[in-house]
Amino acid sequence: MVEVKPDSPIVIVGAGCFGLSTAYHLLKRGFTNVIVLDRAETLPAKDAASTDLNKIVRSSYPDDFYTSLAQNAVKAWKDKDEWGNNYHETGVLIMGERNAGYTKASYANDLALGVRVVNLEGEEKRKAVFASGVELGTAFTRNCFAYLNRDGGWVHAEDGTRRALENVQALGGTIIGGKLVKELVRANVETGRTTGVRCTDGSVYSAELVVLATGSWTPSTFPESVPQSQCLATGQSIVTIRLSPEEANLYREVPVVYNQTTGFYIFPPNAENIVKMAIHAGGHTRDIQTNQHGTISTPRTTLTHGETEGSRIPIEAVQELRRSFQEIYPALANSKPFVTTRMCWYADTQDDDWLIGSIPGDPSLFVATGGSGHAYKFLPVIGSLVTDAIQGVLPEHLVKKFAVDRRQRPNDKVNPGFTLRIERRTDTTRRLSESSLSTDKDLLPL
Structure with missing residues (x-):
């Protein structure tokens, strides 16, 4: 796992639920150099899963981890100063x-x-x-x-995402739209360590850590890192x-x-x-x-x-x-x-559990995706899990639960x-x- 310092440059690809929540919690914990890139010119991206009319908020899972996390999310949604009047x-x-x-x-x-x-x-x-x-x-x-x-009940999804954008910016985070990332920048062929991203317009953003929070675009954009057998x-x-x-x-x-x-x-x-x-x-x-x-x-x-x-x-x-x-x-x-x-x-994902963690063999590349249709309700808190993983304090049972390489990859095809x-x-x-x-x-x- 790569060690990131408070002033280490961190690039998050994707300004949806996972990306914005991760940026929000990184900034709340004192990280000062957080940049979020998104392919859409106008944010929130109107075709993103997180930009929707509404999403269900419920704690009803047989897995007590999700039930407990949902209870924390409901408490956060009720904080109107932080998240507005979006929860009903x-x-x-x-x-x-x-x-x-x-x-x-x-x-x-x-x-x-x-x-x-x-x-x-x-x-x-x-x-x-x-x-x-x-x-x-x-x-x-x-x-x-x-x-x-x-x-x-339910939450107004588009407005909730917009509030997350505002929260990240208020904490000093940088969000840039119209940046379609086409490839990862590697240190060298031998180590393969990710050092940043390159966009289709030629711009390069260097980083100590890159977080892929690209949702349903992940397997088609980064098939070598996250094949669709996993997402x-x-x-x-x-x-x-x-x-x-x-x-x-x-x-x-x-x-x-x-x-x-x-x-x-x-x-x-x-x-x-x-x-x-x-x-x-x-x-x-x-x-x-x-x-x-x-x-x-x-x-x-x-x-x-x-x-x-x-x-x-x-x-x-x-x-x-x-x-x-x-x-x-x-x-x-x-x-x-x-x-x-x-x-x-x-x-x-094949088992409903999210993908949160580093890519095997590349500790500078993190993944935060695989929402499987039940992530948005956790928008105010899901980034805390990603930040825990980045800082190496995520409990071991959750590291295993969300590990990127826990899923079988027989041939990387679906x-x-x-x-x-x-x-x-x-x-x-x-x-x-x-x-x-x-x-x-x-x-x-x-």
Whole structure:
């Protein structure tokens, strides 16, 4: 592990959740020479996973490490002087159908760690959570396990990221947009130690430590350091609807609803009466052939393909979202068109645990990525883990949990049908077909 001093130059590549939180905590601990580079000209980058309408904040994990860390994150989000008025504690209704082992374990863990939870055993208890005028679908009448986590809700993701940018700058950190890093600068061929980064515009930033916090762009940008066998870019499909003021008033106080068996989740309406929903699943890969590293999944976004074309999602995803929507709020699902679509690109690991640590053989190169769709809620605190790792004080069990080389690398390739464990549930990725993307007519109610 490289030893960095308070005035050592540190370059962080990526101004998203991991990158900004890491910069924030480094600066809070007295590091004075922290630079964050990002490919997007305007920040927060509008196509980043961290620049979203909203994200779920919940402590409901069967792993007590994540539950405890989430509790710390909620406390931080509530500090409005530090993080603004971005956290909304609406509660999170969590359900698990059929084999609800993950959900039951999450409930037991929440209960053991003092989270305010309400067991919703039975249809009547579930219905009592909602206003009388809210029509509920079949998901609430099935034989499932459900509970309400009152110490959770959602956070305005784009504004939270913007607040993180401001916090880093207020502490003296430097953030530069429009800097697409094309390669790492090495000391020499023999040692291979990273000494900085070179951008596509020719600029070079020297550093004692480089931190790759590039999210879903990591395997396609740095395939030699982080192959996609360890970190896979998957596109997750998101849609929104718009409610009338009357409808929004009716649904305003509903909790976030998250079905941990199917992966479907839906938010209450925001201040603009917009409701977002998605399915946390294996997602789609966009496979691009490279000369040296074979096929690598690479994001397709509004910055790479334009505002309209880059926001389209697969027709099959639209249909799955409509069906899942009907099982939660049928009256809305049968009447409301989807008004926006988006592919939110995740950096998925095979086991849901993040990648935090140095690259084997190169102690000057750190990785902080692999959010796997559940990192953003930890924005105020996740950088403390990275900073602990950089300073060599991260507990050994967490060093192993997040180690970059703990995952098997049989051939550094991902075959079609790559299986990911998604919060103790497995799902298979699907290849994105650009000929099967949705059009406006696909967004209408069935």
